[in-house]
Amino acid sequence: MAHRKFEAPRHGSLQFLPKKRCRRTVGKIKSFPKDDIxxxxxxxxxxxxxxxxTHVERLVDLPNSKMNKREVIDAxxxxxxxxxxxxxxxGYIKTPKGIRSLNTVWIDExxxxxxxxxxxxxxxxxxxxxxxx
Numbered sequence: 666m667a668h669r670k671f672e673a674p675r676h677g678s679l680q681f682l683p684k685k686r687c688r689r690t691v692g693k694i695k696s697f698p699k700d701d702i703x704x705x706x707x708x709x710x711x712x713x714x715x716x717x718x719t720h721v722e723r724l725v726d727l728p729n730s731k732m733n734k735r736e737v738i739d740a741x742x743x744x745x746x747x748x749x750x751x752x753x754x755x756g757y758i759k760t761p762k763g764i765r766s767l768n769t770v771w772i773d774e775x776x777x778x779x780x781x782x783x784x785x786x787x788x789x790x791x792x793x794x795x796x797x798x
Contacts, residue, residue: 692714694710694712714745718740755768
């Protein structure tokens with residue numbers, strides 16, 4: 666087996682380890698803002714994917730700066746946000762052990778493309794999800 670005769674810096678960053686395929690291709694919202702009781706019911710989260718980076722040229726608007734009214738190039742991130750379709754709501758209730766779901770309300774007619782996401786194998790399934798009791 667061959668080995669290095671002299672020391673050398675490592676090749677590649679350790680930041681991106683482990684290098685393996687992701688388990689889920691669909692993103693997940695991992696944190697939500699703190700709930701404010703004064704506000705009405707509203708959407709608190711949205712999914713976005715980083716699709717790339719580019720640069721933009723902008724004017725600086727700082728009156729006491731040397732760079733005032735000059736053009737600066739900044740790096741920007743491009744986010745891709747797929748369209749959202751709300752199919753239901755979940756109501757939560759506070760208990761001594763924490764919050765738990767109280768009730769789930771679904772829309773009346775769910776599109777077939779949404780139903781397919783709830784099955785591992787759509788063709789072999791009985792397609793009974795979202796059926797009335």
